[in-house]
Amino acid sequence: xxKQPIVGPAVLARGFIGRSMYGFAAIALGTCAIAWQxxxxxQPINGLSDAPIHQAFxxxxxxxxxxxxxxxxxxxxxxxxxxxxxxxxxxxxxLGLPLVFAQPLVYNGYGNVFDQLSLVSAALxxxxxxxxxxxxxxxxxxxxxxxxxxxxVVSFGLEQLFYLPQTASLVPKWLPPGQLxxxxxxxxxxxxxxxxxxxxxxxxxxxxLTTAMLASFGVIxxxxxxxxxxxxxPHWTEAVETFAIAASAWVITDYLSSRSLSKP
Numbered sequence: 001x002x003k004q005p006i007v008g009p010a011v012l013a014r015g016f017i018g019r020s021m022y023g024f025a026a027i028a029l030g031t032c033a034i035a036w037q038x039x040x041x042x043q044p045i046n047g048l049s050d051a052p053i054h055q056a057f058x059x060x061x062x063x064x065x066x067x068x069x070x071x072x073x074x075x076x077x078x079x080x081x082x083x084x085x086x087x088x089x090x091x092x093x094x095l096g097l098p099l100v101f102a103q104p105l106v107y108n109g110y111g112n113v114f115d116q117l118s119l120v121s122a123a124l125x126x127x128x129x130x131x132x133x134x135x136x137x138x139x140x141x142x143x144x145x146x147x148x149x150x151x152x153v154v155s156f157g158l159e160q161l162f163y164l165p166q167t168a169s170l171v172p173k174w175l176p177p178g179q180l181x182x183x184x185x186x187x188x189x190x191x192x193x194x195x196x197x198x199x200x201x202x203x204x205x206x207x208x209l210t211t212a213m214l215a216s217f218g219v220i221x222x223x224x225x226x227x228x229x230x231x232x233x234p235h236w237t238e239a240v241e242t243f244a245i246a247a248s249a250w251v252i253t254d255y256l257s258s259r260s261l262s263k264p
Contacts, residue, residue: 015129015258018250022122023072025244026085030065032236033058064088072126079130086123092116107162114155115241121148122248125255142255149252150197153210156245157190170221189213197252204256211253214246 037055064084071081093116099109124145128138160167160183168183175182189209196206222239229235 015251015254018247018254019072019078019126021247022085022126022244022251023069023081025240025247026065026069026072026081028069028240029244030062030069032233032240033062033065036233061088061091075130079127082123082127082130086120086127089116089119089123093120107159111155111159114152114159115245118149118152118245118248121145121152122251124148125251129255129258146252146255147198149248150194153190153194153197157187157194160187160190172220172224175220186213204253207249207253207256211246211249214242214249218242218246 037058065088068081068084068088071077071084093113096109096113096116100113103109122145125142128140128142128145131138164180164183164187167187168179171179171182173179190213193206193210195201197203218239222235222242225235226239
């Protein structure tokens with residue numbers, strides 16, 4: 001008997017937005033890297049702009065991200081895009097490990113690694129979900145990506161917890177009831193979402209709310225900062241990466257939705 005596709009037309013249509021947003025985020029990251037010819041756009045490897053070879057690295061990796069992001073926009077090339085973007089994100093994850101080893105008691109290094117790992121997890125889910133054939137192997141790859149992302153959500157909560165004053169300072173002052181309230185509330189929300197996703201209890205709802213929360217960070221926090229200072233590489237780094245992680249969360253939500261639709 002011929003193997004059946006892992007996902008049907010309804011699921012592919014549902015997953016188009018998450019896949020496209022992931023692709024656009026990759027294009028934005030690559031464009032920033034090439035525009036500044038700097039590796040500083042990727043937080044795990046700050047300082048790559050110090051030498052010509054590092055500038056070349058930024059251009060090459062940025063170009064791959066742009067091509068991979070563009071490939072994500074078409075179902076015919078999306079799997080190749082997932083492979084390229086996943087490989088780049090994994091490379092950046094590995095390059096972030098020396099900072100962790102150098103400063104094991106500083107969580108910022110860990111946070112940067114898990115930020116990149118969240119992009120790897122989305123690439124794994126996309127690669128497996130877009131497989132033309134049903135296979136326990138591809139299903140396993142997708143589950144690994146899903147679990148990895150849930151672990152990354154734990155890191156998002158820890159990063160905010162360890163840097164709570166800095167997190168609170170980013171919350172717009174006009175947003176009631178106060179900056180510290182939202183810093184604490186979103187930190188707790190990350191932990192609750194991670195528990196839900198790891199246990200499978202209300203996982204889809206948790207993923208949806210996490211996606212909405214991350215996207216709101218990009219719109220409410222980082223877009224105004226960019227409008228105020230559009231020449232800051234760190235600001236662009238944080239803004240584009242936030243949208244990229246939000247897109248990854250959207251991919252995870254689409255994955256959970258596809259599993260729900262595939263059930264008899």
